[in-house]
Structure formats: C-alpha cells, structure tokens
Amino acid sequence: MTRLSARDLMTAEVVTVPPATPVLSIARLLADRGISAVPVLDGTGRVLGIVTEADLIRRLAGEADHPASWLASLFANAERDAARYARAHGVTAADVMTTELVSVGPTTPAAEVAQMMEERSIRRVLVLEGGKLLGIVSRADLLRALVAPQNEALELSDDRVRGAVMAAMRKQPWADTFYTLIDVKDGVVELNGFSRSAEVQRALRVLAENVPGVKGVKDKTTPMPAYLYTAV
Incomplete structure (x- = not known):
C-alpha cells in the first residue's frame, strides 16, 4: 500500500446530489445504495459539501430539540446557534451538509491519506483536482488495498535491497547497525547478529518487510550478551 496513491485507492463512480x-x-x-455519504455539487461540478449519515442523524435528533435553559441562554452565540439550528432542521442538502471538507489530491500517497483519516477521526476523504471531484477514498478502500496482492512487487538486486534496508535502519534510533548484520539472497532479508530485545527484533522484521523489493525476512538474531551492554 505504501506505493499507492489516492487515485489508485479511490472509488471513482461517486453518487452525488445537487x-x-x-x-x-x-x-x-x-x-438504497448502501453508502454512508454523498457529495453535494453545484451546476458546474464544484464540490459544495458532503452529506453524511451523521448529518442526517443530527437532522433527526434536531426534531427532538428542547428549549435552552435560562442559564444556557446567557452564554448563547447567536450566529453559532443559528447555523446549528439550520443544520438540525434543514430540509435540503444545502441546509444539512458539512462544508468543512477534508480532501486530497490524486497523487497523495496512501500512507498520508490513512494518517489524515486517523488524525481527524474521519471515515472518508474527497479526491479533488482543480476543485472538481475525482473520487472518494474510504476506510474500506484503504483496507482493500492493504489486503490486496502486491502484483507490482519490485524486482531489485540483492545489493540494492540490502542498501535500502540499511538506509531505513539508519533512520531509526532504536535500530542497531553495528551489532545487527544484514544479508540478502534472492530478495529474502536475513537478520544476523545481536538484538537488544524482542521488541527490537520484531520492529526490525517489520522495517525490512516494508522495504520495496523484499520478498521475505528471516530473523536469526540472538539476544545481546550482557557484557556487550556495558560496551554500548
């Protein structure tokens, strides 16, 4: 998934509404469509907002609103409350839609899309180009990309793979490039030498597995002897 972009992940056939x-x-x-949101487009195809299940639930809950208490009215913000009322009681897409859109460009890496969803606790992002909607990337799209076979696996020389693994290790403060030796044969990385802990061993395996061109990882490291800890 790390080599994929938003264009690769997105659903291009998006249901929209005016x-x-x-x-x-x-x-x-x-x-009817089994979907959880629809973008709202104007007559030129420009995205105005998006109506989600949460917006509709908010609209339904608005019907049961109770008058604000006297104390709450002392701290009321007329503009904010008016906007909230319109969204909670509106009858059209323009009234209830969310206008603070989270969007990415078509070349945004999949990892950045996933990080954005995680940090903002959202279920989808719009893919826009020049203000026009190209598609939507949902959490389901990310999961499908994660489990899909990597048919585009790279064929790199063992020397290049080893160099890439070493370069990735040097970027991590917990990775020991002095006591951990890296060998590569037919794309399979072999870890030899000493490791500080089981957590470091696991992290090294994960690091190597994420390097393009790696076909497998064999961990043959052993726990670092006590006498070596005193030397580092």
Missing part, C-alpha cells in the same frame, strides 16, 4: 435535494430523498438514496 444542493436542493430534499433530506428525505438523500436518506433513501443512502439506504
């Missing part, structure tokens, strides 16, 4: 679409029609659309 801003005047009634809320009830959007709810039926989500249920």
Whole structure:
C-alpha cells in the first residue's frame, strides 16, 4: 500500500446530489445504495459539501430539540446557534451538509491519506483536482488495498535491497547497525547478529518487510550478551 496513491485507492463512480435535494430523498438514496455519504455539487461540478449519515442523524435528533435553559441562554452565540439550528432542521442538502471538507489530491500517497483519516477521526476523504471531484477514498478502500496482492512487487538486486534496508535502519534510533548484520539472497532479508530485545527484533522484521523489493525476512538474531551492554 505504501506505493499507492489516492487515485489508485479511490472509488471513482461517486453518487452525488445537487444542493436542493430534499433530506428525505438523500436518506433513501443512502439506504438504497448502501453508502454512508454523498457529495453535494453545484451546476458546474464544484464540490459544495458532503452529506453524511451523521448529518442526517443530527437532522433527526434536531426534531427532538428542547428549549435552552435560562442559564444556557446567557452564554448563547447567536450566529453559532443559528447555523446549528439550520443544520438540525434543514430540509435540503444545502441546509444539512458539512462544508468543512477534508480532501486530497490524486497523487497523495496512501500512507498520508490513512494518517489524515486517523488524525481527524474521519471515515472518508474527497479526491479533488482543480476543485472538481475525482473520487472518494474510504476506510474500506484503504483496507482493500492493504489486503490486496502486491502484483507490482519490485524486482531489485540483492545489493540494492540490502542498501535500502540499511538506509531505513539508519533512520531509526532504536535500530542497531553495528551489532545487527544484514544479508540478502534472492530478495529474502536475513537478520544476523545481536538484538537488544524482542521488541527490537520484531520492529526490525517489520522495517525490512516494508522495504520495496523484499520478498521475505528471516530473523536469526540472538539476544545481546550482557557484557556487550556495558560496551554500548
């Protein structure tokens, strides 16, 4: 997945709605299509916002609103409360949609897309180019990419693979390039020498597995002797 981009991951056939679409029609659309959100586009194809299941639930909950208490009214913000009321009671996509969009470009790496979703606790990002919608990347798309066979596996020389593994190790403060020896044969990385802990051994294996061109990892390291700890 590390070599994939948003364009590779996205669903290109996206169901969209115009801003005047009634809320009830959007709810039926989500249920009939088995989707959880629809972007809202204007007549030129520009993205105005997105209506999600959460927006519709907020709209449903708005019907049960209770008058604010006298104490709460002392700290009311008219502009904020008016916007909240419109979203909670609106009848069209334009009223209830989320306008603070999270988007990426088509060449954004898959790892950055995943990190963005994790940091913002969101389920999807829009893929835009020149303000126009190209597709949507959802968490499901990321999971499919993660488990998909890596047909595009690189064929690199063993020397290049070893150099790439060593370079990756040098970037990590916990990786010991002095007491850990790296050998590569037919794309399979062999770890020899000493390791400080089981956690370091596991991390080294994961690091090597993520280097392009690596076909497998054999960990033959052994725990570092006590006398060597005093020397480092």
